[in-house]
Amino acid sequence: MASITRDQKLDALLAAAAQVFAARGYHQTSMRDLARAADVSLASLYYYVESKAQLLYLIQSRQFDAVIAGMHEALAGVTDPVARLSRFIDNHLDYFASHMAEMKVLSHEAEALSGDFLHDVNEKKRAYTRALMDILADLERSHGPAHANRRVAAYALFGMMNWIYTWYDPLGDVGVELLSQNIRRLFLGGYVGLPVADAVLPRASAG
Amino acid sequence: MASITRDQKLDALLAAAAQVFAARGYHQTSMRDLARAADVSLASLYYYVESKAQLLYLIQSRQFDAVIAGMHEALAGVTDPVARLSRFIDNHLDYFASHMAEMKVLSHEAEALSGDFLHDVNEKKRAYTRALMDILADLERSHGPAHANRRVAAYALFGMMNWIYTWYDPLGDVGVELLSQNIRRLFLGGYVGLPVADAVLPRASAG
DNA sequence: GTTGAGATCGAACGCTCGTTCGACACCATT
DNA sequence: AATGGTGTCGAACGAGCGTTCGATCTCAAC
Numbered sequence: 001m002a003s004i005t006r007d008q009k010l011d012a013l014l015a016a017a018a019q020v021f022a023a024r025g026y027h028q029t030s031m032r033d034l035a036r037a038a039d040v041s042l043a044s045l046y047y048y049v050e051s052k053a054q055l056l057y058l059i060q061s062r063q064f065d066a067v068i069a070g071m072h073e074a075l076a077g078v079t080d081p082v083a084r085l086s087r088f089i090d091n092h093l094d095y096f097a098s099h100m101a102e103m104k105v106l107s108h109e110a111e112a113l114s115g116d117f118l119h120d121v122n123e124k125k126r127a128y129t130r131a132l133m134d135i136l137a138d139l140e141r142s143h144g145p146a147h148a149n150r151r152v153a154a155y156a157l158f159g160m161m162n163w164i165y166t167w168y169d170p171l172g173d174v175g176v177e178l179l180s181q182n183i184r185r186l187f188l189g190g191y192v193g194l195p196v197a198d199a200v201l202p203r204a205s206a207g
Numbered sequence: 208m209a210s211i212t213r214d215q216k217l218d219a220l221l222a223a224a225a226q227v228f229a230a231r232g233y234h235q236t237s238m239r240d241l242a243r244a245a246d247v248s249l250a251s252l253y254y255y256v257e258s259k260a261q262l263l264y265l266i267q268s269r270q271f272d273a274v275i276a277g278m279h280e281a282l283a284g285v286t287d288p289v290a291r292l293s294r295f296i297d298n299h300l301d302y303f304a305s306h307m308a309e310m311k312v313l314s315h316e317a318e319a320l321s322g323d324f325l326h327d328v329n330e331k332k333r334a335y336t337r338a339l340m341d342i343l344a345d346l347e348r349s350h351g352p353a354h355a356n357r358r359v360a361a362y363a364l365f366g367m368m369n370w371i372y373t374w375y376d377p378l379g380d381v382g383v384e385l386l387s388q389n390i391r392r393l394f395l396g397g398y399v400g401l402p403v404a405d406a407v408l409p410r411a412s413a414g
Numbered sequence: 415g416t417t418g419a420g421a422t423c424g425a426a427c428g429c430t431c432g433t434t435c436g437a438c439a440c441c442a443t444t
Numbered sequence: 445a446a447t448g449g450t451g452t453c454g455a456a457c458g459a460g461c462g463t464t465c466g467a468t469c470t471c472a473a474c
Contacts (some may be wrong), residue, residue, distance in 0.1 A: 006420090025318065027234035032463060041423045043464080052462065072395055097326030108218055110373065111232065145229070147396055148389035152381060156393055159370025160363040166317065167362050174359060182355035189354055213450090238432060248453045250434085259432065 010048050013038050018059050022101035026056055026112045056109060063102045065126045067095050071131065072146040081138040082194065088135055089187070090180050092161050097168070097176040104165040129154060136191070143192040157177075157187050217265075219256050220245050225266050229308035233263055233319045239282045263316060263326040271331040274302050278338065288345040289401065294343055296394070297387050299368050304375070304383040311372040336361060343398070350399040364394050 008009065016038040020029050050053050065113055074087040096103045104115045113121060133154050140146050146153065160183050188194040223245040227236050238259055242249045256262050279296040303310045320328060340361050347353050353360065367390055377383065395401040 005343040009421095025234065027232065028319075032460090039400075042462095043424075044422050046463070047421065096246065112235075131233040147392045149381065149385060152386060152392060155370065155374050156367040156390060159366040159368070161366070163366025163370055167472075174356065178356060179359060183363060185354045186394070186397035188359060188397070190395070190397035193396055193402065195400065216451095237430075239430090249432095250454075251452050254451065320417070 006048070013040070013045070013048055015061050016053070016061070016119050017055055017126060018102045018105050021056065021059070021109065022104040026105070026109045053117055056105070057113055057121070058111070059102060060106050060113070060121050060158045061124070063099065063106050064121060064128070066099075067130075068128055069093065070095055071128070081135060081142045082188065085133050085139055085188065086184055088132060089157070089161070089184050093164075093180045093183065094176060096161065096164060097179070100165065100168075100170060103162075107162045123186075129158070132157065139192060143194060146191055147193060148191060151205065153191050154185075160186065208217075213255070215280065220247070220252070220255055221262070221266050221269070224262055225309045225312050228266070228316065229311040233312070233316045255290050259321060260324055263312070264320055264328070266309060266318070266402075267313050267316070267328050268331070270306065271328065271335070273306075274299065274329065275335055275338075277302055278335070288342060288349045288397065291342050292346055292395065295339060296364070296368070296391050301383060301388045301392065303371060305378045306387070307372065307375075307377060310369075314369045314372050336343055336365070339364065346399060350401060353398055354400060355398060360394075360398050367393065388412065 013034075017034050020033055020037045024033070031045060032042055034052075034055070035045045038045070049058075058206070070091045071088060074091040075084055078084050078087055110121075110125075133150060136146070136150050136154060140150070148156070164179070168179065220241075224241050227240055227244045230242065238252060239249055241259075241262070242252045245252070256265075276297060277298045281298040282291055285291050285294055317328075317332075340357060343353070343357050343361060347357070355363070371386070375381070375386065
């Protein structure tokens, strides 16, 4: 029989919870809703998780770790700043589009946590933002001067990318490739006046 | 004595509620929190408002009306597409920066309403989005082929602008003018490859 | 077949929520 | 002095919340 480990069960609970949080919002969702969605009793939920807040924290923390790990993998060995920025954007949007519910929870429920949970997630956010701004600094050196303040530009890019949870449908007529290419063009053209130039590096290769 | 009309009192309640909603989030905020912030009793709150949902609706609806009215005023008599887009962006960001709490509530609590309330606000959103996309269509006709899908570009611009509630401090070292100019440059440069060119039309004049 | 740790659950606790209701204060008009 | 509409409020209602607890089930190990 396919026996399930405790960790696998927790993963399943988090996945189910992410769907409900994305659909109804964190505060609006009750632990009873989550238990029902995961097909366990309310009390059993607490066998795997200490609190509703920890549940949200685990979702946010793990998703952020995955995005950051993907970024490091995508940037490994790539030195050209334009290529690095392209990889950064592609990684962010690819992951977002293939984990819409989880990333909506990460983007939209950023203020729902508090204390150590909040501090921990904010630490990851700071590291990730720093990574983007370092790429922008490289880009200015190689393709400078910038047409906008670096910090404003970084948050503008995050805005373009994270806002998609309000409108983007991965199954609609705008594919992830088109989305990625469009946002790459919008940002590169606006920030350093780079012409359309799409043939920088085709895709992030898998090692 | 300075006597207060019922409408003025309602305005004050909405203003106080917007601050609390922005700080704590809609679902996290109780009617008792709102009563305390507005310095009235819980029961008195219900003398001016039918429900918590209607309160949120009134905030969102009125703010959206103000943004749209500002847009029409800013666009009146302006025909050049670049100038029209600049006015659109300036109006949005100026209003956002001077009404951060209210606009955060409008941006972040978009899914908190339901039924007729939600439908009504979504109607305004549709009209506002349409207005932007019409400007983008004009821009394509006058300044050559777009570097991105029009719909993606429109939502990317809204993303850049609306995301500011997560990071922008109007009292910080990035003034509204710099913010506006930066986002104008980022978008125009990216969408139609327009060079920096800031001297299109200096400011939206007041009649 | 007994054991015991892992897994599950129904039922309940204390609390807060949105909303309602009846009573009271104010005050310009009679 | 009596009236009645406007504004205000304390107190309560029923419902739902996050969380806990003790009891039960499962099943590999002995």
